[in-house]
Amino acid sequence: MTYARRAWIVLWKDAVTERRAKATLNALLFFSLLLLFVFQFTLGGDRERLVAALPGLLWLSFVLTGLVGLGRAFLVERENDCWDGLLMTAGDKSAIYLGKVAGNVILMLLVEIILLVLFAVFFNVDIGQALPPLALILPLGTVGFAAVGTLFAAMTAHVRAREILFPVLLLPVQIPVLLGAVKATEAALAGEGLGGVTHWLQLLGAADVVYVVAGLLTFDALLEG
């Protein structure tokens, strides 16, 4: 119970802070619009190319906005030395990690939903039939991404070259998540259902479990530095 309360209070703190400051959300939305503009400009009206590239573009957008968002995940803890407070807090630090991951997942999902709608509008794509499978794929992909992203964001929070180090560390580890998510999204957008991509979904699920468990087990040592 105490563990859940501690994880919840971290999530609550991040949510309240973000709702009031809107620092990350505004940055992510602006960045998303910029990406869409670039994609629209590049692909133009070529419908065939668009359909083929859409799943990849969608997840490229999620990853790029995710990198921006996750990179800021621990900035608020650096202000006023709050990081010291987290470190000095007695008890299992993995609760802090869990709260942080949950906050990042919610924020990323919010941006992803907005991005999805913008993609549909910008590229005039009917995503109605793909929504039920996407409701499974998006959270699966996002949890894995946020789990490792939060861990690496904490790891690089006090590193001088963190802006470079963070994506360099994160992206290679995300390959299983990205492969699974893109393949499953491709099937969903093509209206093929998820029956043919269960192995990709299993990969996504397995990656999520491995990444979250690895995060829970290592966060304490990582925070202690």
Place this chain on the structure above:
Amino acid sequence: MTADVDLSGPLDCLLSARGLRKAYGRHLVLDGIDLDVRRGEGVAVLGANGAGKTTLLRVVATLVRPTGGRVFVAGTDATRDPESARRQLGFLGHGSWLYEDLTALENLRFWATLGGHTSKASALRGALGAVDLDRWSEERVRTFSAGMRRRLALARLVLARPRVLLLDEPFTGLDQQGAKWLEEHLEGFKSEGGALVMSTHSFGRGFGVADRAVILVDGRLAADVAVAPLGVEGVRRLYDLAVEDGA
């Protein structure tokens, strides 16, 4: 076969440091510090800028790992088992540990819940009342002055009720009323059996809560004296001599 030597200091010691060393690369910041702080005792750590005061407090607070030596908090070896030691420790450094976009009450609720302390609204409001911030409980910290932030950070310690308090220049930024409250609070903390270590530059405000003064020069313990026999002026002269010798 070797017998374990008890390094945790006298029985009534809440805090003991033995041969504490901290080096950053070749630069030795702390060089063999020994320190015992008993129940109900207040120790002022004096030293010029860069003498190692903040590093000493951060090492004792388990925020920085020592290069050598040991720290014991209420008998627990904090260098080996920082988790247990942290349950007994309260720390206030230069940072306030406050989230700018949370209100005063929300900040207290956050740290109380995370630390496993009581987060009942009455307790939180009581802590805010103790530092005279109850009128600003619903205001965001972003709008607070430096003194108000300091008081709110102290309210966090009131809630945590640690046995050992480590304060890094706690009177900085406090107005007369805030300083008076802090002096009274620290005296009360000592009278309840708590151990206090605070770094300070000043022999004025707040120095009265110190029973002993420890003078650091270039990371070494230059003097460790009782304040009462020498008086504040005597400690000041000793400090000047120690710093001159060190230079």
